[in-house]
Amino acid sequence: MNANTPNMKPGHRKSVLAKTTKYPxxxxxxxxxxxxxxxxxxxxxxxxxxxxxxxxxxxxxxxxxxxxxxxxxxxxxxxxxxxxxxxxxxxxxxxxxxxxxxxxxxxxxxxxxxxxxxxxxxxxxxxxxxxxxxxxxxxxxxxxxxxxxxxxxxxxxxxxxxxxxxxxxxxxxxxxxxxxxxxxxxxxxxxxxxxxxxxxxxxxxxxxxxxxxxxxxxxxxxxxxxxxxxxxxxxxxxxxxxxxxxxxxxxxxxxxxxxxxxxxxxxxDADGTRKRVQLEELRKEIEHLDDELLDLLARRSKMSSKIGKLKKANVGDAPQIVQWDQVLEGLLSQASDAGIDKEFVQTVFQEVRKHYAQTYLYKA
CATH class of the missing domain: 3.20.20.70 (Aldolase class I)
Known part of the structure; x- marks a missing residue:
C-alpha cells in the first residue's frame, strides 16, 4: 500500500467478527x-x-x-x-x-x-x-x-x-x-x-x-x-x-x-501454508511465462521462415542483413539493465541463432 494507508486498529469493544477461540x-x-x-x-x-x-x-x-x-x-x-x-x-x-x-x-x-x-x-x-x-x-x-x-x-x-x-x-x-x-x-x-x-x-x-x-x-x-x-x-x-x-x-x-x-x-501452521500457497502461485506464474516464451519462439520461427522465403526469391530491395554481433551487444546491454545474467542471455540467443541460421537473418 501507500503512505496514506491507515493503521487500522479495531475499536475498544469486543468485535463479533474477530475469532476468539481456535474455531472460526x-x-x-x-x-x-x-x-x-x-x-x-x-x-x-x-x-x-x-x-x-x-x-x-x-x-x-x-x-x-x-x-x-x-x-x-x-x-x-x-x-x-x-x-x-x-x-x-x-x-x-x-x-x-x-x-x-x-x-x-x-x-x-x-x-x-x-x-x-x-x-x-x-x-x-x-x-x-x-x-x-x-x-x-x-x-x-x-x-x-x-x-x-x-x-x-x-x-x-x-x-x-x-x-x-x-x-x-x-x-x-x-x-x-x-x-x-x-x-x-x-x-x-x-x-x-x-x-x-x-x-x-x-x-x-x-x-x-x-x-x-x-x-x-x-x-x-x-x-x-x-x-x-x-x-x-x-x-x-x-x-x-x-x-x-x-x-x-x-x-x-x-x-x-x-x-x-x-x-x-x-x-x-498458517505461516507454512501461506508459504506453500505463495510457492504454488509462483510455479503457476512460471508455467504461464513458459507458455508465453514458447508462443514467442513459435512466432519468431514463422517470421524467420518468411524472411528465408523472401531471400530465396532474390528480392531486390530487401533490407540490409542485421549484424549478429550488433544485435547481441544490444541484447546484453538490455540484460544488464534488467538484472539478467549476461552469460545466460548469450547462451540462449546463440542457440536461437543456430536454430534459425537457414533464414540468413544474421551474418556469420
Missing amino acids: VVIAGPCSAESEEQMLKTAFGLKKLQGVSIFRAGIWKPRTRLGSFQGVGTIGLEWLKTVKQETGLLTTCEVANASHVAEALKHGVDVLMIGAHTTVNAFLVQEIADSLRGVDVPVLVKNPVHLDLPLWAGAIERFYHSGIRDLGAIHRGFSTLDNAPYRNHPKWDQAIELKDMLPDVPMFCDPSHIAGKRSLLRPVSQRAVDLGYDGLMIEAHYNPAKALSDPQHQLMPQELGILLQVLNIDGI
Whole structure:
C-alpha cells in the first residue's frame, strides 16, 4: 500500500467478527431471503451448529439480467428481525446504497456487508461510508469481482476514514479468464497480500462463491482454515432444491454441520501454508511465462521462415542483413539493465541463432 494507508486498529469493544477461540466465526444462511418460513426453518437448523453465530440472507440481489430473481426487498428485513428474536443469532445482509443502509439499520441488522458488485464502484462505496458516519456497526467488505487488490483495500479504507472501526474483509474469489474448477478463482495469494497490508482486519472466506458447487466446499473451507482465516461464510438453505438462487452450492443445515465437524482446526501452521500457497502461485506464474516464451519462439520461427522465403526469391530491395554481433551487444546491454545474467542471455540467443541460421537473418 501507500503512505496514506491507515493503521487500522479495531475499536475498544469486543468485535463479533474477530475469532476468539481456535474455531472460526461462521456466518451461514440462504443466498436469498424467500419467505419467513424458509428463513426460520433454516435459522433453527443453523442455531444447533457449533461456530454459527451470524445468520445471513440476501435481501437485494444484484442480478445481471432483468427477469432474474432480484430479492424480496425490505420485507426480508422483517424476516431477519424475526430470526434474531426467535433464535438469538446475529444477522447480516448486503447493502448496495445509502437507502439500503438506512433500512437495514432501522430493522436492527447487526452486520452490514458490501458486495463484490458494489466494491468495484468507489462512488457507491463512498456513499455508503458517508451514510455510516457516527454509526457503530460492523462492516464486512467483499473483494471486487475482478482481481484488483488496491480497489479492495481502498474500499476498506473508505469505511475506516468514515469512523467505522469494526471492519472485516470477505474473500469470495475473482472472475478470471480461467476459473476452472471454481466458480470464482480463489487467488489465495491476493487475500494473503491484503492481510499483510491490513493485518488488523479480520479475514473471512466465502467458500460458496469460490466453489460454486458442493463438492469443492470442504477443500476450499479447509484451505481458508489452514491459512488462519478468522471466519467462514457458507450459504445454507433448509431445502436447496427449492432455492430461488444458487441452489447448486447451498447446503442443508445438517450438511453444513457435517462439513464443520470434519474441518481440521488443530495444529494449523498458517505461516507454512501461506508459504506453500505463495510457492504454488509462483510455479503457476512460471508455467504461464513458459507458455508465453514458447508462443514467442513459435512466432519468431514463422517470421524467420518468411524472411528465408523472401531471400530465396532474390528480392531486390530487401533490407540490409542485421549484424549478429550488433544485435547481441544490444541484447546484453538490455540484460544488464534488467538484472539478467549476461552469460545466460548469450547462451540462449546463440542457440536461437543456430536454430534459425537457414533464414540468413544474421551474418556469420
